[in-house]
Amino acid sequence: MKYMLLMQFSEKNVDFPKLDEWKPEEIQAHIQFMKQTNAGLAAAGELVDAQGLAMPETARIVRSHSGGAPVITEGPFAESKEWVAGWWIVDCDSEQRAIEIAAAVSAAPGPGGRPLNMPIEVRQIMAAPPTEL
Amino acid sequence: MTAGEPTVEDLLRTLAPQVVGVLTRRWGDFAAAEDAVQEALLDAATQWPAEGVPRNPRGWLVQVAGRRMTEQVRSEQARRRREELVAGQVPADRRSAPGADTTDEGADDDTLALLFLCCHPVLSSASAIALTLRSVGGLTTGEIAAAFLVPEATMGQRISRAKQRIKASGVPFRMPDATHWPARLDAVLHVLYLIFNEGYVTSTGPELRRVELSREAIRLTRAVHALLPDDAEVTGLLALMLLTEARGPARTGPDGELVPLAEQDRSRWDTGAIAEGIGLITAALPRGPVGPYQVQAAIAAVHDEAPTAAATDWPQILALYGVLSRTSDNPLITLNRAVATAMVHGPAAGLALLADPPPALVGHHRLHAVRAHLHELAGDREAAVADYRAAAHRTASLPERHHLSLCAARLAARAGGGEPDDREAGQC
Numbered sequence: 139m140k141y142m143l144l145m146q147f148s149e150k151n152v153d154f155p156k157l158d159e160w161k162p163e164e165i166q167a168h169i170q171f172m173k174q175t176n177a178g179l180a181a182a183g184e185l186v187d188a189q190g191l192a193m194p195e196t197a198r199i200v201r202s203h204s205g206g207a208p209v210i211t212e213g214p215f216a217e218s219k220e221w222v223a224g225w226w227i228v229d230c231d232s233e234q235r236a237i238e239i240a241a242a243v244s245a246a247p248g249p250g251g252r253p254l255n256m257p258i259e260v261r262q263i264m265a266a267p268p269t270e271l
Numbered sequence: 272m273t274a275g276e277p278t279v280e281d282l283l284r285t286l287a288p289q290v291v292g293v294l295t296r297r298w299g300d301f302a303a304a305e306d307a308v309q310e311a312l313l314d315a316a317t318q319w320p321a322e323g324v325p326r327n328p329r330g331w332l333v334q335v336a337g338r339r340m341t342e343q344v345r346s347e348q349a350r351r352r353r354e355e356l357v358a359g360q361v362p363a364d365r366r367s368a369p370g371a372d373t374t375d376e377g378a379d380d381d382t383l384a385l386l387f388l389c390c391h392p393v394l395s396s397a398s399a400i401a402l403t404l405r406s407v408g409g410l411t412t413g414e415i416a417a418a419f420l421v422p423e424a425t426m427g428q429r430i431s432r433a434k435q436r437i438k439a440s441g442v443p444f445r446m447p448d449a450t451h452w453p454a455r456l457d458a459v460l461h462v463l464y465l466i467f468n469e470g471y472v473t474s475t476g477p478e479l480r481r482v483e484l485s486r487e488a489i490r491l492t493r494a495v496h497a498l499l500p501d502d503a504e505v506t507g508l509l510a511l512m513l514l515t516e517a518r519g520p521a522r523t524g525p526d527g528e529l530v531p532l533a534e535q536d537r538s539r540w541d542t543g544a545i546a547e548g549i550g551l552i553t554a555a556l557p558r559g560p561v562g563p564y565q566v567q568a569a570i571a572a573v574h575d576e577a578p579t580a581a582a583t584d585w586p587q588i589l590a591l592y593g594v595l596s597r598t599s600d601n602p603l604i605t606l607n608r609a610v611a612t613a614m615v616h617g618p619a620a621g622l623a624l625l626a627d628p629p630p631a632l633v634g635h636h637r638l639h640a641v642r643a644h645l646h647e648l649a650g651d652r653e654a655a656v657a658d659y660r661a662a663a664h665r666t667a668s669l670p671e672r673h674h675l676s677l678c679a680a681r682l683a684a685r686a687g688g689g690e691p692d693d694r695e696a697g698q699c
Contacts, residue, residue, distance in 0.1 A: 192665070
């Protein structure tokens with residue numbers, strides 16, 4: 139079963155300072171943790187894809203516009219308090235395992251080595267074979 | 272640069288464009304020839320290592336791929352006959368593959384003509400790159416897809432659409448004439464440069480295995496250089512690639528982190544590649560007219576010749592950027608020139624050049640990264656931290672974001688009276 143684990147950054151749901159305020163060794167520990175996590179998932183044969191997204195400064199919001207050109211809103215979205223920071227796609231045996239992986243990445247270390255406890259949204263990907271109805 | 276016996280794979284990939292060339296000339300159908308050769312290559316890759324390389328490997332490939340084309344044409348015709356009840360007679364002898372000992376005459380021209388076709392300006396860069404890697408480079412669709420981290424079906428579609436586009440535009444399979452030669456050769460070199468750069472930057476999927484695109488670009492450029500040894504820009508591009516690739520082993524740390532030029536362990540640079548690159552560029556430069564690839568190679572050579580970062584001949588690099596800015600209007604040259612200016616005349620002079628950046632650079636992460644570096648050199652930590660952060664927020668490369676965030680954090684820690692740091696200024 140394939141699951142997408144969405145790392146949803148949300149200012150109101152986290153209680154750690156912005157990355158800009160972290161100490162160098164805290165940033166390094168965080169990067170190290172993510173690399174090890176991905177290497178572990180790959181070694182277990184569970185990693186399908188893992189991607190980080192560029193920061194919201196470079197984001198664009200596009201909306202089609204009846205009878206006219208599409209409307210494109212350019213960043214920076216100073217007011218945006220929530221954004222998708224990145225995702226993993228894992229292929230694992232059970233939802234239980236997907237939740238375990240999400241819990242592990244949610245515990246990525248932040249300032250002072252404390253776990254960030256970032257919310258990770260676990261969504262099943264619609265890749266299951268159809269059943270005979 | 273790899274020593275020793277050429278492997279079956281090396282041999283196949285050298286022969287691939289020649290065989291596509293022969294069949295395209297014979298049948299006048301590049302798209303079909305390319306598909307047939309791709310299948311013949313797959314056959315050879317499984318058969319040759321087990322059964323031994325045939326006496327005339329090129330003839331073997333021409334024959335096998337030619338047979339596939341014959342089958343294809345026959346079944347196509349059978350289909351048409353059924354559908355249209357028209358007997359389109361094709362004499363079998365006109366469609367048969369050439370004898371196994373056909374000479375290699377024209378093979379070189381075919382490889383070049385194929386490159387000109389695959390890098391034709393009617394194609395987008397992404398299409399030209401994919402088609403070149405498959406037809407000229409002899410890579411499989413799967414390998415190319417893996418290198419660009421897209422699904423194989425997507426890459427297959429990109430390649431077949433590129434071939435359709437060539438067909439629809441009526442671009443002939445032959446050498447461009449003298450009037451079109453410079454522009455067409457520029458397009459070829461640009462595609463090779465992009466392939467190299469994609470491999471060199473390796474900006475996405477840091478943990479995933481990729482076909483080594485930079486090595487493939489060097490191999491292809493080497494082939495073009497062998498065919499056009501007197502073209503100074505071809506030589507310049509090959510030198511630039513070698514001189515850049517030479518620093519590859521020192522560019523990343525043990526955890527895949529970026530190591531900037533000034534901090535690289537120069538003992539890890541590939542001295543063989545440096546010597547070859549310097550030899551090439553030294554021979555090319557006096558042959559004039561000096562183009563942008565030669566100048567960039569000359570700049571890379573100056574960096575590579577310096578035993579330490581401090582010993583870099585910055586006045587010469589600054590002069591070369593002056594020459595480069597007259598041959599090309601790439602805004603990134605402005606940035607590099609500002610760095611060289613700062614190294615020669617001080618950071619304030621470099622920053623002054625960036626006070627009014629060209630529109631293409633506004634908001635670009637590289638502009639912020641360079642400004643940050645120059646502010647740091649000038650001792651203005653606060654401005655440097657702000658620019659490092661701005662750069663980190665705008666880059667699309669994860670290793671680069673890590674690097675820039677660390678630069679900002681290290682400087683901020685020092686500015687805030689954090690733990691002592693024995694690093695020199697300008698080496699964030």
